[in-house]
Amino acid sequence: EDQVTQSPEALRLQEGESSSLNCSYTVSGLRGLFWYRQDPGKGPEFLFTLYSAGEEKEKERLKATLTKKESFLHITAPKPEDSATYLCAVPGSARQLTFGSGTQLTVLP
Amino acid sequence: EAQVTQNPRYLITVTGKKLTVTCSQNMNHEYMSWYRQDPGLGLRQIYYSMNVEVTDKGDVPEGYKVSRKEKRNFPLILESPSPNQTSLYFCASGTPGETGSYEQYFGPGTRLTVT
Numbered sequence: 001e002d003q004v005t006q007s008p009e010a011l012r013l014q015e016g017e018s019s020s021l022n023c024s025y026t027v028s029g030l031r032g033l034f035w036y037r038q039d040p041g042k043g044p045e046f047l048f049t050l051y052s053a054g055e056e057k058e059k060e061r062l063k064a065t066l067t068k069k070e071s072f073l074h075i076t077a078p079k080p081e082d083s084a085t086y087l088c089a090v091p092g093s094a095r096q097l098t099f100g101s102g103t104q105l106t107v108l109p
Numbered sequence: 110e111a112q113v114t115q116n117p118r119y120l121i122t123v124t125g126k127k128l129t130v131t132c133s134q135n136m137n138h139e140y141m142s143w144y145r146q147d148p149g150l151g152l153r154q155i156y157y158s159m160n161v162e163v164t165d166k167g168d169v170p171e172g173y174k175v176s177r178k179e180k181r182n183f184p185l186i187l188e189s190p191s192p193n194q195t196s197l198y199f200c201a202s203g204t205p206g207e208t209g210s211y212e213q214y215f216g217p218g219t220r221l222t223v224t
Contacts, residue, residue: 031208036215043113043199043215044152051207087152091210096167097142099152 002027002092006100013107016077021103023088024070033071035064036087038102044087078107111136113216115200121222122190130185130219132200140203140211141183142167143175145196146218152199158183190223197221 003026013019025033032051036044048057050066057064061082063074073086083106089099113134122128134141142157144167154167158177172194174186183202187194198219203211 032206032210034212041197041218041220043201043217046212046214049206049210049212089152096154096157097211097213098154098168101149101151 002090002096002098004088004090004098004100006086006088006103008103009101010104011106013075013078013105015079015107015109018074018076018078020075021073021086021105022070023073023100025088025090027090027092027098030068031091033066034089034091034097035071035073036089038085038087040085047086075105078105080107080109083107111214113200113202113214115198115216115219117219118217119220121224123224124191125189127186127188128190128221129187130198130200130221132183132185132216133181134183134200134202134214135181136202136204136214137180138202138204138214139180140205140213141177142201142203142213143173143183143185144199144201144215145169145194146199147196155185155198190221192223195221195223 007022035047038044048064053068085102085104087102139160143155146152153169156175158164200216201213203213
């Protein structure tokens with residue numbers, strides 16, 4: 001059974017304080033790992049797809065990396081508008097998508 | 110504007126009264142899916158569709174039906190809603206990536222309350 005675990009559950013940062021979110025996964029034959037951002041009461045917003053170990057992708061203050069067992073979402077010099085829940089997900093063998101429970105990020109001004 | 114739309118956005122209903130939540134996408138995506146999101150349980154997939162007339166169960170399909178008669182539409186049907194189906198529902202559509210997995214784009218959500 002595919003499993004995705006995210007840590008920490010919640011993270012509070014001061015504006016400008018860089019940090020990383022973790023997504024560890026167990027899946028037979030990784031066919032991609034997705035990162036999403038979700039604001040309260042809204043639909044998840046697609047951020048990145050990573051396909052192979054060593055791959056990195058960047059978008060503004062966010063950088064996602066992938067190893068054979070986990071992915072990290074690095075947030076550099078965050079701003080209050082980066083506050084959201086960040087979700088990672090992996091596709092299963094039968095086209096399902098399994099999500100982690102998310103990391104709720106709060107960036108204080 | 111490329112988007113996934115859902116209607117209604119909010120719905121309060123009573124146990125046993127059949128309802129349909131509509132979902133439409135304008136991106137010509139073949140893949141569409143439905144999720145529910147509950148506190149402490151996260152996002153769970155209900156059903157997905159690889160193309161017109163092709164649907165399959167996700168992780169939590171009990172109590173739901175779907176149909177895919179047109180490429181752009183993927184309605185979610187609750188024939189006899191129960192209080193445990195009170196949740197926030199999201200529709201998504203997807204485009205295939207490098208490995209055949211789908212990058213999915215989500216709608217704004219439908220908050221359903223069943224009393």
